[in-house]
Structure formats: structure tokens, C-alpha cells
Amino acid sequence: MVAAPVDQVRTLYRTLLVYAAVSIFILVAGLAEFAYFEPPGQHTGLKAHIVGVFQYDPDHNAVIGSDSNAFPRTVQFAAVVDWSTLPPNMVYDARWYDGFGNVVGSAGPGTPAQLENHKIIPVMVPPGFHHNLPGHYIFVVERYEGGVPVEVIGRRVVLVER
Amino acid sequence: MGAVSARSANPRHRRPARYAVAIAIAVTLVLVLVASSILNYVYLDTVAGRASLYGLLAVALIALATFIGVRASSRDPAERAKHFIRAGVLLGLAALLWLLLIDVFVFTGAAGPTVAAICALVCVPTTAFGLFTLRAIDRNEKEPWRLVLVAAAWGAVVATSLVIWAESLWQAIAIRTLVPGPGLDVSTAFSAGILEELAKGSAVVLLFLVMRNEFDDVVDGIIYGAAVGLGFNFMESVSYMTNLYAIFAPEGVGSYAAGFQWYARQVLGLFFGHATYTAFVGAGIGIARQLPDVRKKVIAIAGGFIVAIAAHFSWDAWLTLFPIEKTAIGILEIHLRTLIMTGPFTAAVLALLFLGLQIESRALAEHFRREAAGASGAILPEEVAILMSPWQRFRQRMRALRRGGLRAYIRLGRLQSAQIDLALERWHRERQELDTPLEAEDELRRRVLALRQDYLRAISSG
Numbered sequence: 001m002v003a004a005p006v007d008q009v010r011t012l013y014r015t016l017l018v019y020a021a022v023s024i025f026i027l028v029a030g031l032a033e034f035a036y037f038e039p040p041g042q043h044t045g046l047k048a049h050i051v052g053v054f055q056y057d058p059d060h061n062a063v064i065g066s067d068s069n070a071f072p073r074t075v076q077f078a079a080v081v082d083w084s085t086l087p088p089n090m091v092y093d094a095r096w097y098d099g100f101g102n103v104v105g106s107a108g109p110g111t112p113a114q115l116e117n118h119k120i121i122p123v124m125v126p127p128g129f130h131h132n133l134p135g136h137y138i139f140v141v142e143r144y145e146g147g148v149p150v151e152v153i154g155r156r157v158v159l160v161e162r
Numbered sequence: 163m164g165a166v167s168a169r170s171a172n173p174r175h176r177r178p179a180r181y182a183v184a185i186a187i188a189v190t191l192v193l194v195l196v197a198s199s200i201l202n203y204v205y206l207d208t209v210a211g212r213a214s215l216y217g218l219l220a221v222a223l224i225a226l227a228t229f230i231g232v233r234a235s236s237r238d239p240a241e242r243a244k245h246f247i248r249a250g251v252l253l254g255l256a257a258l259l260w261l262l263l264i265d266v267f268v269f270t271g272a273a274g275p276t277v278a279a280i281c282a283l284v285c286v287p288t289t290a291f292g293l294f295t296l297r298a299i300d301r302n303e304k305e306p307w308r309l310v311l312v313a314a315a316w317g318a319v320v321a322t323s324l325v326i327w328a329e330s331l332w333q334a335i336a337i338r339t340l341v342p343g344p345g346l347d348v349s350t351a352f353s354a355g356i357l358e359e360l361a362k363g364s365a366v367v368l369l370f371l372v373m374r375n376e377f378d379d380v381v382d383g384i385i386y387g388a389a390v391g392l393g394f395n396f397m398e399s400v401s402y403m404t405n406l407y408a409i410f411a412p413e414g415v416g417s418y419a420a421g422f423q424w425y426a427r428q429v430l431g432l433f434f435g436h437a438t439y440t441a442f443v444g445a446g447i448g449i450a451r452q453l454p455d456v457r458k459k460v461i462a463i464a465g466g467f468i469v470a471i472a473a474h475f476s477w478d479a480w481l482t483l484f485p486i487e488k489t490a491i492g493i494l495e496i497h498l499r500t501l502i503m504t505g506p507f508t509a510a511v512l513a514l515l516f517l518g519l520q521i522e523s524r525a526l527a528e529h530f531r532r533e534a535a536g537a538s539g540a541i542l543p544e545e546v547a548i549l550m551s552p553w554q555r556f557r558q559r560m561r562a563l564r565r566g567g568l569r570a571y572i573r574l575g576r577l578q579s580a581q582i583d584l585a586l587e588r589w590h591r592e593r594q595e596l597d598t599p600l601e602a603e604d605e606l607r608r609r610v611l612a613l614r615q616d617y618l619r620a621i622s623s624g
Contacts, residue, residue, distance in 0.1 A: 008521045009452045012380055012514060013462055016449055019442075019510055020465035023472030030348055030479055037345030073412065097342050099409075129413050140342055149341050157337065162408060 039150055046087070048141035048154030051080040056122045063120060070159040073131045078105075078122035079139045079156060083112040091144035092153070096123045099135025099160075109144045134162040184371035188225070191364060194324065223256035224319055228312055246308065253315060273404040273411070281403040281420060288428040289314070289396045292437065293389060299515065300385050301552040302522050303582045309369065309376055310389045316365035317393025317440070322401075324361035329353055344482075351479035355471040358394070362436070363443035363467055365390045370447045374597075378586055380448035380518035383466075384511060387444020391436035398436070399427040430497065434504040435477075441511045442470040448518070452595055473507040526550065529585035529592075540610040541581050549581055562621065570620040577613040584610055 052067030056078035063078055071077045081094055092115065093108030104126065107118035121139070125132055141154035231249035273281075293314060297304050332353040340346045366387050370377050377383065403420040410419040427435065446466015450459040484499040486492045527550050533541040541549065548554040555578050563571040584606045590596045591603060 008517070008524075009379075009449065012449050012517060012521070013453060013458065015514060015517070016446060016462060016465045016469070019469045023469045026472040026476050027468070030352065030475055033479070034345055034348040034352075037343060037348070038340055095342065101342070101347070131412070133413075134409050138337060138342060142341060149343065152339075152341050155338065162412075 037148065042143075042145070042150040044143065044151060044153075046143060046151070046153045048092070049082040049085045050139070050141065050154045050156055051082055053077055053079045053139065053156055053158050056120070058122065061120060069157070070161060071132075073134050073160050073162065076122060076125070076132070077158070078120050080120055081107075081115075081141055081154070083115045083119065086112045086153075088112050092141060093144060093149065094118075094121045094139070094141045094154075096121065097138045097140070098123075098126075098133055099137065100133075102126070104132075104137070109149075132160050134160050136160075180371045180374065184368055187364060187368060187371070191320075191324065220256045221320060221323055223252050224315060227252035227256060228316075231308055231312060249308075253312070256315075256319065273408040273416075277407050277416075277420070278400070278404050281400045281407070281424075284424055285396050285399045285403075285428050288424075288432055289392055292392045292432050295433075296385050296388050296392075299519075300381060302381070302519065302526055303378065303579070303586060305376060305382060305385050309373060309386070313365055313369065313386045313389035314393030314396070317362055317390035317395075317436070318397040319393075321358070321361040321365065321390065321394050322397045324364075325357045328357045332357070347482065348479050351475045351477075354478050355475035358436075359439060359443060359467060359470040359474055362390045362394055362440045363387075363470065366440065366444045366447055367463075370451065374451075377448070377451060378590070379452055379522055380445050380514055381522055383444035383446070383448020383451070384441045384515050384518070385444070387447075388433075388437040388441040390444075391438070391440035392432070394440070395427060395432065395436040399424065402427065426496070430500050431504075434500050434508050436474075438504060438508045438511055439470045439474045441515075442466050442473065442507075445469075445511060445514045445518075452593065454594070469507075469510075473504070477503055523550070525589045526582065526585045529588040530581075533584060533588065538607050538611075539614075540584055540607045545581070549578065549585075562617070566621040566623070569623075570617065573613065573617040573620045577610065577617050580606065580610045580613050 053069070054063035054067060054077060055065045055071070056062075056076040057064055058076060063080060068077075079094065079096070083092070086092060088111060091109050091111060093110070094106065094115075095103050096105035098104045105121055105123045107121045108115050110118075123132060123137060137158045137160055139154075139156040139158065140152050142149035143151040143153050227249045230245055230252065293310060297307075297310065333350065336346055336349045336353075340349055366383065369386050370383070377386070403423045406419040406423055407416040410416045443466045446463045446469070449466075450462040453459050453462060480503065481499075484495065484503070486495050486499070527546075530541055530546045530549050534543045534546050548558050559571050559574050559578070562574040566573075584603070587596070587603050587606055591600075596602075
């Protein structure tokens with residue numbers, strides 16, 4: 001008895017199926033990572049009171065002028081958070097992200113009492129640069145649980161102009 | 163009856179059903195483009211939106227050029243050149259218009275037209291090198307330049323237009339709802355992987371549906387897919403280079419930032435990136451081309467898309483797992499990161515490519531021999547060994563060049579291509595993968611014989 005010749009296109013097809021199986025594993029791993037950092041059921045309805053985003057004077061660690069959503073790149077700026085409005089038994093932090101997703105300013109994590117001396121959270125100019133890089137900056141106040149931020153309870157987007 | 167083109171000879175008056183599917187996909191894509199441009203203009207960034215809206219003219223020109231180009235291949239050979247010239251002019255106009263729009267509305271305001279032009283120009287040689295390399299790899303039956311360039315143009319112009327709105331919308335929603343950090347990074351990576359691969363892959367699907375005669379197997383799928391990826395990579399490189407130049411120029415390092423992007427995307431990532439991802443889409447479609455039942459065809463196409471999305475996703479999501487030091491070692495780390503993260507995917511697609519080439523070579527050899535054993539005279543027994551080797555074919559053309567000049571070289575090239583087409587036609591017919599009648603094969607034989615006469619005349623007159 002002579003065996004029928006193996007169709008090599010089927011070998012290609014099976015090889016692709018193996019690749020697809022590995023790929024599904026990769027995508028499921030991605031979903032698992034997403035679920036870990038964005039756990040469902042964490043919405044508490046809490047709202048942090050972000051007083052505003054102002055021009056910042058680093059020499060006196062103070063803010064100047066009025067609340068704004070856009071700044072020239074040569075101007076330093078900072079967010080002001082009123083921690084006293086938040087429940088005292090929880091842990092929070094605040095962070096600034098630049099347009100590349102890098103953390104360029106932060107406070108915490110800590111309880112509102114621990115963060116009371118960190119009401120002003122400035123954006124730090126990256127080392128080696130003279131001014132802030134242009135782009136959209138995101139400021140977030142986050143609630144912590146189990147050592148990781150699980151919920152954003154306050155958010156501002158600020159444009160640093162070119 | 164007028165002359166019938168050899169590979170596409172099809173005396174049936176009714177078009178195959180796949181043309182209806184292709185038209186449905188094309189119409190859907192155009193509607194999505196129109197809707198996305200208007201939505202983008204109204205709701206998202208007005209600068210990018212304006213480019214997207216005004217870019218519709220360029221997209222329309224591309225669509226028209228593609229339509230004329232595709233139709234030209236099935237027309238009377240005497241008319242064909244005229245239609246290809248029309249298609250080429252429209253495609254050129256569309257590309258220029260689009261680049262102009264991108265320059266004027268997106269980059270010029272930030273980086274300036276000179277920087278935008280320089281960024282585009284420095285990406286041309288590397289992308290061209292990529293396309294030449296792809297064709298060189300396709301050693302048995304090279305895909306026509308017109309289709310390779312259409313694929314690259316789709317990747318550069320149409321695919322980028324298709325994703326701009328959807329990615330902007332996804333990003334806008336994600337930034338306002340997710341915790342910044344790894345979760346947001348993963349979300350962005352899913353957006354890029356799914357949306358960009360669907361946009362790029364739709365070009366390969368359309369080529370498969372409309373140009374079945376030029377889409378033989380997994381090898382062709384990988385070539386077309388990678389060409390779409392190279393086109394997309396070209397436009398993305400220009401976009402990143404000009405954007406980063408504008409961001410870093412006030413700090414005095416704009417050129418360095420743009421140069422680094424060029425190296426990362428046009429040298430290091432030329433094949434280890436979009437070309438690899440979309441090659442998987444093409445591989446899936448190419449394998450589906452040769453499978454007998456519809457269920458397996460659908461699984462193969464879906465499988466190709468899944469691998470492409472996963473490859474793209476893994477790079478975008480886990481790039482930060484390999485931080486780069488700002489020292490000399492960082493240069494080594496950049497290369498290692500690409501090799502470790504994308505290398506396995508590139509190796510996997512190369513494995514499919516080489517296996518596909520091996521299958522194709524064996525099939526061609528078998529059908530060269532069978533055709534030579536017949537009495538048609540389309541392939542002579544002494545030509546079999548030459549046709550089986552790209553190097554021998556090239557040497558034979560060089561001999562023709564010495565004996566009969568450039569005309570003989572070109573005529574012999576056409577003869578060899580027609581002989582390979584005939585063997586491929588026989589292979590597909592044996593596997594019952596054709597919807598063309600047997601007359602098409604006979605027409606091919608007549609064409610080969612006519613080309614042989616042309617070649618002999620060129621040799622004798624040279």
C-alpha cells in the first residue's frame with residue numbers, strides 16, 4: 001500500500017495554527033495585565049478636589065495667578081489638591097505624566113494627613129533640559145489599595161505649548 | 163474576439179463572487195474614511211482632523227488609481243499601458259497631495275516644511291531598499307512592481323488615514339477613564355495592535371479578492387503584507403521624526419531625536435516591525451488561498467490577523483519591560499530589545515516564507531517537467547533546469563543581453579515569466595484552486611509560444 005503524499009500546505013496551515021495559539025496566549029496575558037492594573041469593581045464614587053493648576057514659583061514653593069489649562073513651555077506650573085476633603089483612612093497619591101507617559105512630578109502615596117504638607121504638586125523639568133517638553137500633561141489623584149493605584153479620583157489635562 | 167490577457171484569461175461574462183466581496187469591503191472602507199474624517203474634524207484635534215478631511219481627495223485618487231490599475235491588467239494588452247500610465251499618474255498625484263497635506267497641516271506648524279521634507283526624503287531610500295529586498299526574496303515568481311507599490315501606498319496613505327480617528331478616539335477615552343501606568347499602556351497597545359493591523363490587513367484582503375491571479379500562495383501573501391507594512395512604517399517614521407524634532411528642537415536636540423527615530427524605525431525596525439506584523443496577515447491569506455474548504459480558509463485568515471495583532475501588541479505593551487540606559491550600553495540594549503521582542507515573530511514569519519518557497523519551488527519543478535514532457539513546446543526539456551534556478555535564469559538573460567542586446571534581455575525575461583505563470587497555472591489547476599476555465603491555460607501556452615518567437619527575432623536581429 002502506498003501512502004498518499006502529504007499536502008505541505010496543510011503543514012503551513014498547522015504551523016500558522018500553532019502561532020495563533022501562542023498569540024492568543026499573549027493577548028490573554030495582556031488582558032490579565034490590564035485586569036490587574038484596572039481591577040473591576042473599584043469605583044467608589046470618591047472625588048478629589050483639585051483646586052486648580054497654576055503657574056509655580058519654585059523659589060517660594062508657591063503658586064501664582066489663576067487656574068489654567070495651558071502654559072508656555074518656559075513657565076513652570078503645579079497642581080493644588082485639597083486633601084482634607086478625602087476620607088482619612090485611605091491611601092492616595094498624585095502624579096504628573098508628560099506627553100511620553102513619564103512621571104514628572106508626584107506626591108504620596110499616603111493618607112490625607114500625611115499628604116497635608118504636599119498640597120502643591122509641581123511639574124519637574126526633566127534632568128538635562130531647560131524647560132518642560134511640549135505636549136499634553138495629565139495630572140491624576142489616585143486611590144491606592146494593596147500597594148497599587150486602583151482608581152483615579154481626580155484628573156486634569158494640561159497643554160504645554162510648543 | 164479581442165485578445166485575452168494570458169494569466170487572467172476568462173471568457174465568462176459573470177465576475178466571480180469574490181469581486182462582490184471586494185466591492186463591499188472597499189465601499190465600507192470609503193464610508194468609514196468619510197465618517198471618520200468628519201467626526202475627527204468635529205470632535206477631535208482640528209489640525210489632524212483637517213488633514214484627514216482634506217485628505218479624502220487623496221484617498222479618492224488612490225481608490226480611482228487602484229481601480230484603473232486593477233482593471234488594466236485584464237484589458238487588451240494594447241490598451242493596458244495607457245491605463246497603467248493613467249493609474250500611475252493618479253497614484254503619484256495622490257501621494258504628493260497627501261504628503262503635502264501632512265506637511266502643511268500636521269508637521270509644518272511644528273517642525274516646518276523643510277524638516278518635514280528632509281524627514282520624508284531620508285525615509286525613501288530605506289523603504290525602497292525594503293521593497294527591493296522583498297522582491298528579491300520572492301525568487302520564483304516576482305510580484306509585479308505595480309501591485310507591490312499599490313500595497314505600500316495603501317499602507318502609507320489609506321491605512322494611516324483609517325486608524326487616525328479610531329486611535330485618537332480610543333486614546334481620548336482611555337486617558338479620561340483609566341489609571342495612568344501599565345493599564346493605560348496595555349489599553350493603548352491593544353488599540354494599536356487591533357486597529358492598525360485591521361487597517362493594513364484590509365489592503366491584503368482586497369488584493370487577494372481582486373488580484374487572485376497575482377496571489378498564488380503564502381509567499382505572495384507575505385510579500386504583499388510586508389509591502390503594506392513598509393508603506394505604513396514610512397508614513398509613521400515621518401510622523402514621529404517631525405513630531406519629536408518639534409518637541410526637542412527648542413532644547414537643541416531636535417536633530418538627534420529625529421535621527422534616533424529614523425534609525426529605530428527605518429534601519430533597526432525596517433523589517434522588525436510593521437513589515438513583520440502585516441506579513442502574518444498576508445501569510446494567513448496566502449495559506450487560505452490554497453486550502454480546499456471555506457471553514458479552514460476563514461480560520462487561516464483569522465489566524466494571520468491574530469498573530470499580527472499579538473506581535474504588534476506585545477511590542478507596544480511590554481516595551482517598558484526593557485528600559486534603555488542613557489549610556490553607551492544603551493545602544494547595545496536598543497538592538498537587543500528589538501531582537502528579543504520582535505525577533506521571534508520575524509523568525510516565525512521567515513519560517514513560513516522559506517517553507518512556502520520550498521513548496522512553490524517543488525511544485526514549479528514538477529510542472530516544468532510535466533509541461534516539457536508534453537508536446538506543446540511551451541517549455542522545452544533543456545529549459546527545465548534553467549527555469550528551476552533564479553541564478554540560471556539570470557545567467558541566461560545575461561547571455562541574451564550579450565547576443566541580442568537589451569531588447570533580447572527584456573523579451574527573454576517576459577518569456578521566462580510567462581513560462582513560470584504557466585507552471586503556476588498548472589499547479590493551481592491540479593489543486594483545484596482556480597475559477598478560470600481550461601482555455602486560460604491554453605491561452606497561456608499560446609502566449610509563451612508567441613513570446614518565444616519574439617525572443618528569437620530579437621536574438622537574430624541583434
